[in-house]
Amino acid sequence: MFFTLLGISFFPGVVNLIPSYKIIDALGWVNTSWAMIIPGLAGMGNIFLVRQFMNGLPKELDESARVDGASDFRIYLSIIVPLIKPILIVCALFSFTGSWNDFLWPVIVYTDVDKMPVTAGLLLLQDIYGNYRMIGQLMGSAILAIIPTMLLFLFAQKYFVQSINLNSGIKG
Template sequence: MKKLNISTLISFIFLLCMTLIWIFPLAWAFFSSFKDEVDIQTYGFSMLPVHWVITNYQDLLFDNSSTPVAKWFMNSMIISVTQTVMVLVVVSMAAYGYTRLRFKGRDWLFSFLLASMMFPAVVNLIPLYKIIDTLGWVNTYWAAIVPGAAAVFNVFLVRQFMIGIPLELDESARIDGANDFQIYTKVTLPLIKPVLTVVALFTFTSSWNDFLWPSIVFNDIDRMPITPGLQLLQGMYVTDIGHAMSAALIAIVPTFILYLFTQRYFLQSMSLSSGVKG
């Protein structure tokens, strides 16, 4: 019993220390967003503001045309939501094809797709940019949406989840006169909702936080998403820390809310065999 108590105490202390290490920079950023630049420069690495101000947020959201954070926020929202919806459609249909439909070379084709995951994404940057430029999509939302619409890992994740759904359900639906599309929409989709929720969570977060690719395909400030736009808040010789912290906090709000409301789906999806209950 003593060993159990000691080990539990050590685990608790370790996890508490890790939590503090993770949350301290976030707390400092939060309080710094309510400081004016004079306080930051004068009092250095102090936690609480000497004078609480909201001018940093006002400047970013209403009074700043050179760094339009509100526009960047809406651009990121449009890109992330559209890409998430597109990914859910493409990935779920692809996974259905690789698990439910029978066609020649199906397994070989899926193995080839998995093998493509071995190549780093940076290898595709130049040819992908040439394609986007040829299509005339530079500085458009499509440049950030379409390239990530068919992630192989998401297809693999949904396929593995879908394998756990008995084929007898499909056969019963066929006996009742349902075709493949009806089986996909009426039978399969409701059963894979947990894993699709996790795919949506991963896709939205990845799209929202993407920095490299939007920095390449966007050079119009008004069309830029918020993550690459944050770099414009850093001056060549000096950086307004209060504005930078305020913009960073604005940028993490959607992903924080998303994780807050989808935790149970995330945990549920960790068991790939949980597609059918009871």
């Protein structure tokens, strides 16, 4: 299944725009935040990061919990989830940054201008010829667009370092 997803990811993202929009429309998510959140979380980059991180987890942790009589669900909930929390936070941060900086997808799924992210809304400061008449407002809006990403990175910085650790859970 992983290699099938990896093969599909070789196609450019533009190829998936129409099928993705049809799925979002069928679910009734047009003009909702779900149209931005769910497709961003299910990206192949995040799947690859979590898979590689979980491949680095020692198998001894699962085996010792199984010897102690823990069920598969208990092993997953009590051992695996706390260990993969840093990489899940990094994936969420990557998804937020990608969705926040995306231009094409918000313009397609949001018909209401008030719901568009700031970066897609910056287009509204242009005239029909692509000239910026309100350069002061454009620069102010660009600075405001940077602030949430910077704050999230500052608060999640320790999880970046923890997600790089390949020997998680093993002392020695």
